Amino acid sequence: MYATIGSDVPTGPGWTFEPKYDGMRALAFVTPTRVRLMTRNGKDKAAQFPEVVDALRALARKIKRSALLDGEVTALERNQPGHFQALQGRFHLKGAADIANAARESPAAMFVFDILADRGESLMSLPWTTRRGRLEALLRNAPPGIRVSESSPNGSRMIDRARKSGWEGVIAKRIAATYIPGARSRDWLKLKLQHRAEFVVGGFTEPRRTRQFLGAVLLGYFDSDGQLRYVGHTGGGFDRESLRETYERLKPLExxxxxxxxxxxxxxxxxxxxxxVVVEVKFAELTSDNKLRQPIFLGIRDDKNASDVHLERESIQRMAKGRAEVPNARVASPTRGEAKKPRARRQRVGRP
Known part of the structure; x- marks a missing residue:
């Protein structure tokens, strides 16, 4: 189940608000003998995150049963949810020594926000409030690598925290909503404070001077007709390692x-x-002719299919600089804690 972009913060009873974690969305299939970490495009990343798998395996031994959990695998920075850039370098590791070293230097945890099955029984037809209660009971005193996501009925406070802490945004969820696998639902709203999005790489340019591997990546999105539409280019945000990795991913696709x-x-x-190849980019704004202003490369998104990349509409970025004035209504829940635009002319582009 995926969130739809929201352009306004929902008000009134019936909603809860959670942090929008900056990591890898994953379904954790947990049994006492096996753990799988499946991304939204069907890749098992269990091998790349052994510390998360170990924590999930310890959880299964403790509860002595199977479970299906939905959450976000996120890098830890000072024991708090960190940034995607600290995580994405681990996606493609295969050697045991490299994986172990990455787990030590950039440890990750899974922030769980839903439970979809327990003891083989599907919980998806139950409302969020019931699933949340089951999740909190299951993860009480869970191993350190497994954490229950925050959730709060106070939308204004959660958005203010997101703004002050530099989060990408907040997810609003209807507390009566069931879970519809694979669907993009308006029962979950993605409220984004930053201009960040995924785009598909359609090409790259030659580097200039002493720069190695590539100059800029050429970016686009798929429209409703399945056409790849150009939105701009970026050569900013790369370091030598990400230049090399991106080039090695793109060169065989020429x-x-x-x-x-x-x-x-x-x-x-x-x-x-x-x-x-899908990459995530941060940018200042999207112009009236659907071009990116000041885009900065953040990382390759190995967990997302290119065919799923479409142009997102504006969310609540207007709230990024000031206090979120959102009428608040507290709701009863078992949560804990705060818890056809004009066609653009052809443009000349190159490495910044």
């Missing part, structure tokens, strides 16, 4: 023709690629 519906012009030679 093709002679542009995948974009309208081919952008570039200052440096362009290398076109099959539109399969």
């Amino acid at each position: 093709q002679p023709h542009s995948p974009f519906a309208e081919t952008p012009r570039t200052n440096e030679r362009a290398h076109w690629v099959k539109p399969e």
Whole structure:
């Protein structure tokens, strides 16, 4: 179940608010003998996050039964949820020594926000309030690598915390909602304070001067007709390792023709690629002709399919600089804690 972009903060009773964690969404299939960490595009990342798997396995031994949990695997920074950049370097590791070293240097935890099955019994037809109660009971005194996500009926307070703490945003959920697997529902609203989104890489340019591997990546999204629409380019946000990793992912996908519906012009030679790699980008704004202003590369999203990348509408970014004035209504819940725009002309692009 996925959240829909919300342009306003819901008010009145019947909603709860949770942090929008900056990590890898995963379903944890937990039994006393096996643990799987499945991403939304069907990849098992259990091998890449052994400390999370160990914690889930310890949980299964403690409860002596199976469970299906929904949550976010997130890097820990000072024992708190960290940033995606600290996590994404672990997605592609395969060697046991490299994985173990990454687990020591950049440990992760799973922040669980839902339970979908318990002892083989599906809980998805139950309302969120009931599932939340079952989740908190199950994870009481859970191993340190497993944490229950915060959830609070006070939307104004949660959004203020998100703004002050530099979170990407908040997720609002109807407390009466059932869980619909694979669906994008308006019972869950993604309230974004930052301009961050995933885009598909359709090409890259030659580097200039002493820069290695590539100059800029050429970005796009799929429209309702399945056409890849160009939104801009970025060469900012990379370090040497991410340049190398991105180049190694893109080079085997090279093709002679542009995948974009309208081919952008570039200052440096362009290398076109099959539109399969998804990256996350932070930017200042989206212009009226759907182009990114000041985009910065954050990382490769190995957990998302390119075909799922579409242009998101504006959310609540207008609240990012001031106090969130949201009428608040507390609700009874078992939670704990705070807890066709004009077509753009062809543009000349290149590495910044």
